[in-house]
Amino acid sequence: MDNLTVDVAVIGVGTAGLAAYRAAKKQGRHAILIEGGPYGTTCARVGCMPSKLLIAAADAAQTIRRAPAFGVHPGPLRIDGRQVMARVRTERDRFVGFVLDGVDKIPVADRLRGHARFIDPRRLQIGDHTTVTAGRIVIATGSSPSIPEQLQHLGKHVVVNDDVFDWDDLPESVAVVGTGVVGLELGQALHRLGVRVAIFGRSNRIAQLTDPVVLESATACFSDELDLRLNTHIVSAQLQDQQVALHTRSADGSERVERFALILAAAGRSPNVAQLSLENTGLELDQQGIPTFDPATMQCGDSAIFIAGDVNLQRPVLHEANVQGIEAGKNAALYPDPESAADRVRFSIVFSEPQIAMIGQSYRTLESTGPGTFAIGAVSFQDQGRSRIMLQNHGTLRVYAEHGSGRLLGAELAGPRAEHLAHLLAWACQSKMTISDMLALPFYHPVVEEGLRTALRDAQYQLTHASTSDDMSIVGR
CATH class of the missing domain: 3.50.50.60 (FAD/NAD(P)-binding domain)
Known part of the structure; x- marks a missing residue:
């Protein structure tokens, strides 16, 4: 030894x-x-x-x-x-x-x-x-990826994301259990590559979105393309003729039994x-x-x-x-004299289409602080110029600004090129910029970032003119 x-x-x-x-x-x-x-x-x-x-x-x-x-x-x-x-x-x-x-x-x-x-x-x-x-x-x-207990008996017919990248070929069908980052990214990719895919989520959540307006927009986008089953529970999963018979129950109580070649467990780590x-x-x-x-x-x-x-x-x-x-x-x-790190702005990106991003403080966190503490600026990408040019005109961005200071607090979005918008927003949050500071910066034309400017202008209006209550019906153009 x-x-x-x-x-x-x-x-x-x-x-x-x-x-x-x-x-x-x-x-x-x-x-x-x-x-x-x-x-x-x-x-x-x-x-x-x-x-x-x-x-x-x-x-x-x-x-x-x-x-x-x-x-x-x-x-x-x-x-x-x-x-x-x-x-x-x-x-x-x-x-x-x-x-x-x-x-x-x-x-x-x-x-x-x-x-x-x-x-x-x-x-x-x-x-x-x-x-x-x-x-x-x-x-x-x-x-490490977790496999729900009710799926663990399926042996090689249940896989996690680690297994996917060692496949020699694409399977005929996959049931994806989980609507987080992994489930959404891999489920959509496999669907677009010709695999029959159904994506199951126990709640109505997609990725980590907490803003109800952005979530509704994202859900509509994905539902238009994918077989997305939210608020659905797995009742049982049994092997039958080298396939998995998956028994599920939706929120309205209806039940279905379908066969898939594989189950992709993407519900946590x-x-x-x-x-x-x-x-x-x-x-x-x-x-x-x-x-x-x-x-x-x-x-x-x-x-x-x-x-x-x-x-x-x-x-x-x-x-x-x-x-x-x-x-x-x-x-x-x-040690024994550690130093506290400077606060860092959190942000995450889902590489789906539309891409999803969360930056800084989430809607849920800010909502818990009480009414009147923050204003919301929004834009729908449906009529945003560059997005329509690319035929990627779907999704919504909502930015959150602090009443009084006007400082950008965070944002949630589902939309085109969100990976780039997320970086701009994260840098602005990290730099403690105000909405006015951001609007004073140059915006080229025609770019998707002009959609961000629209949301910022909406936030500025809400800060200076609108009621401090959150009007869920407002979506800036």
């Missing part, structure tokens, strides 16, 4: 773990990385990048379908599922390769292979070969903490077994243990995992 003493031990070599390691090293600490699974981040291997590769193929197919509306008539559409998935896997492996190249540049002495578990708050057992005594420890073990023996740390754990922590420092209680990335289920997106990793690694190095 080897024994190793270090300043900082980082468990997990994903986005957060790599960031934490580098931050601790930057502070002059002796840091090591511990990994029990394959190298390569969730984003590169089974998340952001391969999903966008599948979506890109689906968008290409949709462009061909949409071409006749422009007077352009291509030949018959043919989708080669094997070729689609071959490109997804090849490019995915290339992105993973970039990550592996970065890991290879880390000194071998700083990398330990094997599953880690806590012996006590300062000691780790790595596999059956090494004991590590660390002055500080960073938990960055990530998360679970933190990878089961093998860590966290009970030996003395930390307070929540219902999911995650240590309680301070989001400003990533510190667990007042201990020398820090947590970052998907494992804490706070902000499960790559850019947040990277920032949290940096904060956790830096503060582990600074």
Whole structure:
């Protein structure tokens, strides 16, 4: 048995773990990385990048379908599922390769292979070969897709997003359980690639939208294209003749039994903490077994243990995992005097069509502060110039501004090019800009960003002329 003493031990070599390691090293600490699974981040291997590769193929197919509306008539559409998935896997492996190249540049002495578990708050057992005594420890073990208990007996007929990107070919049919980011992105992509898809959600929620006007607009857009079943519960799922007979019940009590080749479970993720023996740390754990922590420092209680990335289920997106990793690694190095991070504006993007984005404070959060605290500016993209030119004129944007200061507080939207609008809005929120500040900036013509200007003008009007109550019927043009 080897024994190793270090300043900082980082468990997990994903986005957060790599960031934490580098931050601790930057502070002059002796840091090591511990990994029990394959190298390569969730984003590169089974998340952001391969999903966008599948979506890109689906968008290409949709462009061909949409071409006749422009007077352009291509030949018959043919989708080669094997070729689609071959490109997804090849490019995915290339992105993973970039990550592996970065890991290879880390000194071998700083990398330990094997599953880690806590012996006590300062000691780790790595596999059956090494004991590590660390002055500080960073938990960055990530998360894994969850399969609902009622689907777990289906064996190979139930898959998660990790499995999709290893397919050799596209299946004939898929039932997607979950209307969050993963379910919406993959469900729409598979539909556009010719797979028979139905998407099931237990509530009326889509992605993380909380604004009822934006949600209604998004639901209408997706329902026009997809077999979207909201407010629907899974009654049972049984194997019949190498297919899954899925029994569902909708909100009106009607029931259906349909057969699908596969069930894609996309209804949530679970933190990878089961093998860590966290009970030996003395930390307070929540219902999911995650240590309680301070989001400003990533510190667990007042201990020398820090947590970052998907494992804490706070902000499960790559850019947040990277920032949290940096904060956790830096503060582990600074322990016992961690520094609170500056407030960062939250934002997330769903790469569906229309794209969905949430920036800053959500409608639900602001609504809970009481009437009269914020004004809403809105725009429908139905008649927005550039959107109509592209035949992508669907969706709604609503921006939220603070009464008194006029400062932009947040926004929710479903619409064209939302990934770009979201960045502009996030930067404006982070910079604490007012609606007047934003309207003073230049807007080119004709661009989708002019729709943002319309929403800002509506917000400005609401701030200066309208009642402070939220008029749900107002949609700016």
